[in-house]
Amino acid sequence: MADVVIIGGGPGGYEGALVARQLGGTVTLVERRGLGGSAVLTDVVPSKTLIATAEVMTEIRGADALGLHADVGDGRPLAQTVTVDLGRVNDRVVELARRQSVDIATRLRSEGIRIIRGSGRLDGTECVIATTEAGEERLHADIILVAAGARPRELPDALPDGERILNWTQMYTLRELPRRLIVVGSGVTGAEFASAYHALGVDVVLVSSRHQVLPGEDDDAARVLQAVFENSGMTILSRSRAVSARREGDGVVVTLADGRTVEGSHVLMAVGALPNTDGIGLVEAGVELTASGHISVDKVSRTTARGVYAAGDCTGVFALASVAAMQGRIAMWHSLGDAVGPLDLKSVSANVFTAPQIATVGAGQAEIDAGLTPARAVMLPLRSNARAKMQDLSAGFIKVFCLPTTGIVIGGVVVAPHASELIHVLAVAVQAKLTVDQLAQAFTIYPSLSGSIGEAARRLHGQGGNEQVVH
Numbered sequence: 038m039a040d041v042v043i044i045g046g047g048p049g050g051y052e053g054a055l056v057a058r059q060l061g062g063t064v065t066l067v068e069r070r071g072l073g074g075s076a077v078l079t080d081v082v083p084s085k086t087l088i089a090t091a092e093v094m095t096e097i098r099g100a101d102a103l104g105l106h107a108d109v110g111d112g113r114p115l116a117q118t119v120t121v122d123l124g125r126v127n128d129r130v131v132e133l134a135r136r137q138s139v140d141i142a143t144r145l146r147s148e149g150i151r152i153i154r155g156s157g158r159l160d161g162t163e164c165v166i167a168t169t170e171a172g173e174e175r176l177h178a179d180i181i182l183v184a185a186g187a188r189p190r191e192l193p194d195a196l197p198d199g200e201r202i203l204n205w206t207q208m209y210t211l212r213e214l215p216r217r218l219i220v221v222g223s224g225v226t227g228a229e230f231a232s233a234y235h236a237l238g239v240d241v242v243l244v245s246s247r248h249q250v251l252p253g254e255d256d257d258a259a260r261v262l263q264a265v266f267e268n269s270g271m272t273i274l275s276r277s278r279a280v281s282a283r284r285e286g287d288g289v290v291v292t293l294a295d296g297r298t299v300e301g302s303h304v305l306m307a308v309g310a311l312p313n314t315d316g317i318g319l320v321e322a323g324v325e326l327t328a329s330g331h332i333s334v335d336k337v338s339r340t341t342a343r344g345v346y347a348a349g350d351c352t353g354v355f356a357l358a359s360v361a362a363m364q365g366r367i368a369m370w371h372s373l374g375d376a377v378g379p380l381d382l383k384s385v386s387a388n389v390f391t392a393p394q395i396a397t398v399g400a401g402q403a404e405i406d407a408g409l410t411p412a413r414a415v416m417l418p419l420r421s422n423a424r425a426k427m428q429d430l431s432a433g434f435i436k437v438f439c440l441p442t443t444g445i446v447i448g449g450v451v452v453a454p455h456a457s458e459l460i461h462v463l464a465v466a467v468q469a470k471l472t473v474d475q476l477a478q479a480f481t482i483y484p485s486l487s488g489s490i491g492e493a494a495r496r497l498h499g500q501g502g503n504e505q506v507v508h
């Protein structure tokens with residue numbers, strides 16, 4: 038049996054460990070914090086649990102339009118009768134993350150996987166040194182999988198103190214709602230936290246270095262979200278770059294590159310992430326790193342060092358738990374001789390958990406506009422959907438892309454509540470290379486938001502050149 042040693046217990050690490058054990062490997066996993074890594078302990082699970090609470094508040098705020106009122110005798114809207122106990126919210130967030138981590142550890146141990154609580158580093162390509170409270174242990178390895186993850190990027194003049202100046206891993210220590218939260222960074226993390234805290238009733242200022250939020254997402258989708266944020270009263274400082282943050286009294290002051298200052302009670306620094314690749318023996322073992330410090334991997338997760346694979350955020354491929362998990366599985370399938378196909382990023386679906394959510398899969402508008410992929414497209418606004426009207430939803434749309442001649446579905450965008458659930462239909466279509474006619478012929482529920490996906494497919498019936506249909 039092959040000796041497999043895995044550094045890091047996030048999705049790439051623990052999913053890789055399960056595959057390696059299934060294929061007969063003797064597996065040891067070294068993790069310094071807890072099983073699940075950042076995805077479970079400080080990132081995906083905690084943030085989406087917080088957002089789940091915020092989503093309920095968003096629905097409560099829309100209750101008045103549906104004819105629902107609080108019977109408190111003073112005529113206040115329902116939303117004004119609901120208060121947020123952030124301490125209890127964050128206690129629940131942390132507990133759910135802890136329980137998920139324990140469940141993963143229990144599963145791994147039940148499969149016969151050894152877990153070492155400590156940090157790991159390579160000593161060549163056939164040995165990993167695990168450092169624990171008890172000392173060091175040398176682990177022989179026929180195969181090594183590095184799934185070391187990433188950490189929040191920090192600005193030298195805005196170092197987190199865990200109280201007023203925070204990174205996203207520290208947001209769950211708050212016991213009371215911020216009086217005014219400044220969010221620096223309008224990427225996915227910044228937008229999600231800004232959306233959630235604004236829904237919870239916090240005065241939010243979003244500092245964005247670009248012309249609008251979510252610069253890496255579909256431009257139409259980002260435009261919708263920007264409008265929703267602004268119309269709901271959030272302050273967005275576009276084309277503004279923060280250079281420093283300091284505590285002042287019981288608040289913070291953020292200084293922008295043009296000299297302006299922004300005052301608040303707390304600031305969240307959401308300015309990207311850095312891979313955890315320093316000091317773990319990668320370069321010495323012959324593993325090539327990119328200029329950004331990420332591990333260079335091919336489509337079966339191999340590094341440039343024989344027998345060494347890598348998965349997850351430390352590779353910089355896609356900062357998604359689903360991609361990390363697939364990279365880890367592929368690494369073990371390949372290294373242990375099982376049948377495996379290369380990682381196909383064209384079928385990856387992703388979601389931004391703002392209100393509304395933004396989900397994407399496959400080819401995007403930017404590459405189509407750039408002429409890299411020929412496509413026909415239809416975009417249907419949410420306000421034309423019967424179910425959306427019933428739920429008083431107006432901000433959002435469904436967009437579907439297909440090849441001009443064959444009609445094969447190659448991508449899509451959904452901007453709507455629960456877009457993360459709706460996108461699966463388009464993800465299956467992209468993965469299976471279904472045509473718009475096949476998609477159109479599938480029954481949809483009436484009324485339903487998914488009905489707009491079928492409608493978009495019907496409108497793409499037939500052949501033609503590039504076109505954009507908007508109603």
